[in-house]
Amino acid sequence: MSVPENRLRIAVQKNGRLAERSLDLMREAGLRVMKGANDLLYRIENHPIDVLRVRDDDITTFVADGVCDLGVIGLNVLEEHAARRNGPRPEVVMRLGFGRCALKIAAPAEATWQGPEALAGRRIATSYPGVLQSWLRERNIEAEVVELHGAVEVAPRLKVAHAICDLVSTGATLEANGLKAVETVLESEAVLVRAPGGPPEAHQHLADVLTDRLRGVVAAQG
Ligand code: PRP
Ligand code: ZN
């Protein structure tokens, strides 16, 4: 994949919950998105901008490393990335008002919740070990964190863990698995991020114009 050096690059999610809304946002900001033969790279017809469509973990890496100037990512993914990786991290420019969800601790619905301290010595299954570990550390709780990459909600039933820490949107998945949310670890939504220290000089003006337009779009949607 060759990417011309002079074009501003924005990284967005290729598949997943934020993917469609991220492109809609670009359109609402006046960008004419041209879907090309290359599914990884969309061109903006009316501005020197390329949209890279990648996996959400990779958005954080590309923006942190300055490979992309801007990115649209869930705060949950950004925080997990930052918790796991030393070095520069993308800067949050603004919240985008969509993709709202929360990272929560959930436990079997029938059990009485005794507070976070009750997690001491227990196993917690999660796809967010970094964020969970720092939440536990802040509370001086020593628990065993079990990393799973999906189907986290079945872990208590399988006796893999006593509790879980996963994203909750409607709450339907928790309910279907006999779990209830007991603590909120992180409130999340989609955010616009930029490379540490901002884009290079050549992209500064365009990045500012686009950011102002996006601010207008988000404000209008209230
Ligand atoms: C996410 C998340 C929860 C669920 C929450 O899973 O991991 O399981 O959505 O949504 P709800 O509260 O509306 O039920 P997703 O379906 O994206 O799949 P994944 O866990 O395999 O990533
Ligand atoms: Zn991941």
Ligand code: MG
């Ligand atoms: Mg899930």
